[in-house]
Amino acid sequence: MLDRAQMSPDILLEVRGLTKVFKPRKTLFQRKTSNPIRAVDDVSFEIRQGETLGLVGESGCGKSTVTRLLLGIHEPSAGTMRYRKKDGGSVDLDQLSENERLAYCTDLRIVFQDPQSSLNPRLQVRDIVGEVLKVNRLVPPDQIEATVRDLLAKVGLRPEYARRYPHAFSGGERQRVGIARALATRPRLVVLDEAVSALDVSVRAQTLNLLRDLQEEFGLTYLFVSHDLSVIEYICDRVVVMYVGQVVEVAPSDRLFAKPLHPYTEALLSALPIPDPAQRRQGRRIRLPGEVADPANRPSGCAFHPRCRFATETCRTTPPPLRDFGGRSVACHHAEQLSLNGVESIQPGQAAHA
């Protein structure tokens, strides 16, 4: 508890050394068959008040597990999550019991990826959105419906939809209901777990704009989890890039996209399809051999080394620490030597404004 004083006042949530190991389920008659999975391995980052922090990575990188640890769905195996309370004091969320955590369930909220499965089809919208108000007694019972109607109006839905069931909505509208549910408690941090990935193109743009507007109106802090870098760039101030359970790079959004320091970030950027046919067939793409590593059998040393074109013997044997590079950090042994391509060289025309 020595470093308690070091948490700077603009930090809302500080994550240090967060680790989650899933042990294969052992049963009475089954022998252990697979390795424990280090889904999240020594992850550190902080979320500042009022910012949008992006968490990006491909499947199996542990980004969903991180959000689940933050929300208290899973117990961390190690590490701390220090949260700044409204009164300015701080609390270690990982030290709390399940019941003590309930006090913070109104501060930390989530919007799920799939608007279809995250809304109980058997409840009306007013009950879905109003549940948190009712359970935590935030609003007197007779005012819940009115509050829900206000919330629906805020997220761009008609207030009279409060009595509808989820099946009467389209995907985009359902996601707005999900956003209304998250905002019902006037939260301080909203986790957006691939919140726009399941939406259609035109609806995705609406939803992204809505999220920005709501952030401005309510002074929200977002943790925006996504695999889509173009969406991340559009909405995030800072970005954490994860690969197989570990943070490989943390940087302010513009700097990350202008000049990535980790070869994996560069590969992610170059793999993204660009909606401009003039840009293709220029051999710009870095082909990553193989597939994302299995978190149950993580490669030795740097987890990215089997796919990395710059890998050396050091990379195979020694895990690279996350090192500071003046306001950004990267976990790569060769970060100093590499000169990687950012968005500009991928899309010369697009980034003209920067």
Add this chain to the structure above:
Amino acid sequence: MRPIPMLERMSALPVTAVAQPEPLVTVRDLKVQIGTDDGLVRAVDGVTFDVPRGRTLCLVGESGSGKSITGRALMNLLPPSGRIAAGRITYTDRAGEAIDIGALDPRGRQIRGLRGKDISLISQEPMAALSPVHTIGQQLVPVIRRHLGLSRREAEARAVEMLGRVGIPKPAERLGNYPFEFSGGMRQRVCIALALSCQPRLLIADEPTTALDVTTQANIIDLLQELQREYGLSILFITHDLGVVAEIADDVAVMYLGRIVERGTVDEIFADPRHPYTQALLKSVPRLGAGRHTRLAAIRGMVPSPFDRPAGCDFRPRCDLAIKGLCEIEDPGTITLGPRRDVRCVLQRTPSTDSVVTERSTSHA
């Protein structure tokens, strides 16, 4: 299986400059109805397009646009409640004979002979396309044997060759593996091998990369393009992702509510979109490098339910350029702008209005 060098060269040339070869498949005024609990849905409502030889046509659209159903109709493989209500799907077979696929019995011998052999499908979820209880070899070999009439040993050799071709390491060993032993990207590669094992002429790829990671998606797209060059394959690529379209398409058809609203080459669609929906769609995708300072131009509203299709132009309620007193009354019809270029929008009706429209759309942007 030999490449068709002439076609390959053609695909690299600007389309308008070259006389078009006979298309492999022509679809004329296709209508597909699907029976649901709440009544008949016109899932595809009068769709006309060609799938050219050796090229890639992208069907782009949001959910409910009817793009997948159109793809299935080309194999006459509709869901049980669906049927082709009107229109012709003409496939020119290897002997040069025209076959109306829509008129064949969906369970008949002739269509089954075409599926897999001439026309193959890869879908979004590779696990659903593979049998979980059979090894990859058990699934590949019989198909090759039946369609190509090879012996067991020859078929196995071909299966190994195909797996190697789609980039599966140590293909001979992996023939004995079950689908669950492959990762998502590898599974999709197996599906591609399965789809291409009998040298089809048309590959229908229904959102084949949507469920995959970006780095894997990039590899699969590269692979499909390589295979297309190698085998002279025609691809009908169905997707909602405009980035993927820009990567892979030669020609593009944009669908909205069961109709094609705009058709053209990929360069035409991206550089000079004529339909307000296409224009808005292109503006609503965030682009790398644009940064946090811009604001996306979103299309307002939602895709309407196929049961309350708006009167007049389908897109009118969401359209910023709609003309009062015209668009809500009149169905725009298809306006031909060029040999493979057409659009369903009243704003494109005469050359004189054309220039006005361009001005308007730019002033709006």
Add this chain to the structure above:
Amino acid sequence: MTDLAAPIAAAVPAGRKLAETGQWALIFRRFRRHRLAYASAFVVLGIYLVALFAEFVAPFSANTYNARYTYGPPQPLQFFGRDAGGELRFMYVNGYKMSFDPVALKRSFVVDQNSVNPVVFFARGEPYHLFGLIPWDRHLIGPADPSQPMYLWGADRLGRDVLSRTIHGARISMSIGLVGVAISLFLGLLLGGMSGYYGGWIDEVVQRSIDFLKSIPTIPLWMGLAAAVPANMDPLLVYLWITIILSLIGWTDLARVVRGRFLSLRTEDFVLAARLDGCSKQRVIWRHMVPSFTSHIVASVTLAIPSMILAETALSFLGIGLKDPVVSWGVLLKDAQSILALTTAPWLLAPGAAVVVAVLALNFLGDGIRDAADPYA
């Protein structure tokens, strides 16, 4: 959402009424489209009503006997005929003509076309207590003259009315299904719910017990257990014992359904969302999880009833379940065991037809509910 499913998902018209329609109304809407199941629902309802009002619906009591009409054949109901007096009768049965074969030493009955016994609705007959409480003597249908025979489905060895006995038997047979399923449901919900919700070693123990119970051949198990029931026990207690024995096997299937639902729901996003809303465990279970599978439970229960009925029938038929004087379909069918009885009186199989109709109707009904159970699928 895939494009294929989209038109169906988007197919819900935006109309206000349906948009505000709850789960049960949607289920009913879908169920009604299932014609066979919908019709079966009425058949099942009818059978239960008949069982409930058995004393009133049956022309006679279950034990009214008449030695004169041993193995009397069915007298079909006739309409619009003239009686001996030339009077027009709306509804009647023909009387019996009895003959005696001196060689075979055998009595035989022939329905006598000339004798006319008028049949009326709400006939006055044997007095009874409806539900054991309300004294009454009217029967839904019966001979105008109570001393005249009316064996619509024939008579048994003691000259008892097979129809009346089948109707009275419905009460035991149909209720044993309900009571047995109720006990199974209680055990299944409790153990299956624990198994699915807590997981771990509880799950392991419950699941292995189910495996064990299911591995025992049912008939010998029943026989063993039924043999343990004292022979001179009160019939009502025997009935209870038999139901408990049947439920001991029956709960296993229900427990598996409940467990499976719990397991799949536990990871469902909306259940997670409820937890993150700060709901207590109780509230998550009762408000968010249980309503999501009650319709599935209703379907499983409906499908479990017929197997209970069949099990009771089988047990009683083998003579190890219920016994005379208790009347159940199984007990009645026991009379049809001997070839001799069957050749002389094939109508003794009539309760079997009742079993078939009841079981089929319940199965169709259960299938229909199961198909409609998830209106959001």
